[in-house]
Amino acid sequence: MKLKKLILPVGLAVAVLVSLGMSGMLWTNPAHSNLNDSTKPGNSNDNATNASFREVNLPNQIIYTDKAGNQSLLSNSETNLAAEFQGLLGTFSTRQVATVSNHSETPYFDQLNRKNSVVLDLGNVINSQYFKSVYNQKFRISNRNFNRVQLLTNDSAHIYLLNDSTKQVSRVTVTGNSQSKLNDILTEPRVATQVEFRNWHGRPLVYYPKKTTMKVYSYQATQQSESYYANRIMTTNTNSNMQVKKHKTSTTYDDRGFRHMVVNRNDGTVTFTNYDSQTGSSSFLTMMQRAYSQMVMVGIPLDNVRLYSYDAKQHQIIFRTYVEGMPVFNQTGFGAVRTKILGQDSYRMNFSLASLQVPIPPSTQTTTVMSTTELLAKLAALGISAKKIDDIQLGYHWTWDKTLKKVVNLVPTWYVSINHQWNRYDTLVNGQ
């Protein structure tokens, strides 16, 4: 009898509380404010077409060794080979891993030169966790660091992981790796340039024994305005007034809080320092993901931009513009974007106001690039011996067209690293 009496007041109390709680939730829900708004949904998603984290992590060079042992560097003609190989690397599941060799040069170079194989250069030494995130969700091999992956055209049950610095070769047993898909990619139209892996002071060097013909590119470039970035990244701290100081060749923006930006009008670059962001991390993957999301936050167009290098000592990540799987030099003094991690929650980012937008017909279709043999001979004649050279690579040289406005010409040329500093071959000739 007493219980029956209680039902009504308790029920009422519950109903009142529920309505109070629900009203509170509705008021605090930001979506509610738009409920009866007759305006069209805003176009806030302006970064929706920006390149994904996967896309800024495409493999760089693809080197194919046929059954006779002839090696060639494969590059795009109609399809994006790097993207296709990235897709292929995501298809298999891993079973087990075995170390084939370690710290030994001969077996390492034998493995690189293995017949019926494709070696993908990942650009940097990455760990298993990173590979899993960018290439293959089913990757279950832990504790491996590697910078190349090797696929075999005559054995789909194994792939190899290679590390240039430790000379570690790991054989991974895999399932679900499609032989036919690999062969399909290899039969697609592509440009094949004869190359060889050579041992260069203990590290593999992609050596061009013959002179080659390479495509020249021209792009219409966009020069983003200062105010675009100022509005995007410097007006978040609403409580303070942004301080703007104009100088002769630069403008300084300061939000009197955590953000500071300098636009250098001379070379078209921006230096942005952010003292309030979680960027530092002990995990390589997390740090890279955070660096990537900061680029997206800033609003840098990442269409042709890829991860170029990570320097663990300097805590510095460099992204470059890429054409044909080759890096572009001279866009600025540092690449397309350089992020230096200053601490657990601060970073400094340098980036270019210019980015490539629309490809246009080049003034000449192709150009001939001398062989590595000829290059080394010419360098020796200039007094630069092989001992002094730590690395050589082909890249595209960025120059603004003299007649057409906002047009960038990209011409293939040799870059030589001396004392860990990249130099364009022409500047070495003229500088001596």
Place this chain on the structure above:
Amino acid sequence: MNFKRIMLIFLVIFVFIDGFLFFSYNRSTVGDSSTNGNNVLDEMRKDQIAFSKPSNDAHYGYYFSATLTNDLRQNATNLQQQTYHFSGTELISQFKEPITADNSGDLKKAVDKVVSNANLVSHGSEYRYSKQLSNQDQLIYVQRVAKGPVYSKDGQLRFTISDNHRVIGYSQSYLDNVDLLREKTKTISEERALTWLYQYNEIPNGTKVTWANLAYTRLTTARGKAVFLPTWVFALKPNNSDTVVMKRVNAYTGEILKTGSSQSPSSNANPEILSMT
């Protein structure tokens, strides 16, 4: 009225209020979960915009450059059963015998045969009939380059249909020296292009989207060559009008491409796609 009764009435009222709050809370969270996409399509329907369900598939396309050359002029000497002249690089030809509909009464089929005959139309095999661009006065065939149709007045075969349902002649423009400028690249989906077009206020209320197609259109001219890129082309027909306005969206970036002089910029793509003769 006793106290019990008052409580009962209050309980009923509060249960109703709870129901209403729950309903509106649900609605607002649903609206929040997808700022782009489906609810934009719902918004469009509310604005009385009619369209068929856009596909969400990604496609692939290229940037390419091409030029108009004297190629048609050089090949013209081999053409049979017609007299022709040139207007610039465009060939204008008149058949000696007009084309009439075949036995089934299908004029298009008869024209198809003519197009595929290399003695009658040069490079005919590179053109494909376009239902979208054709109308009762004209059969339009568009040139196919880089695995896709080109929507440009500079890559078309136009057969004019006379009043007595015959084809007397045609005009032809041909894109030559095609060079791919960049490797195959993924495009945005039709749904995304359509919603962006709407969000940039390019689709007035009460409009019918009659068709949508991924086609190459001209973006710019550089170093004497036209540069083409994949675009989503939408045909819009306002409620009280018979004129179809074409709008195009850059299929790589989603940007609305404007056509026309800088004084009166409009995103009407018609003059770019169809020659206004």
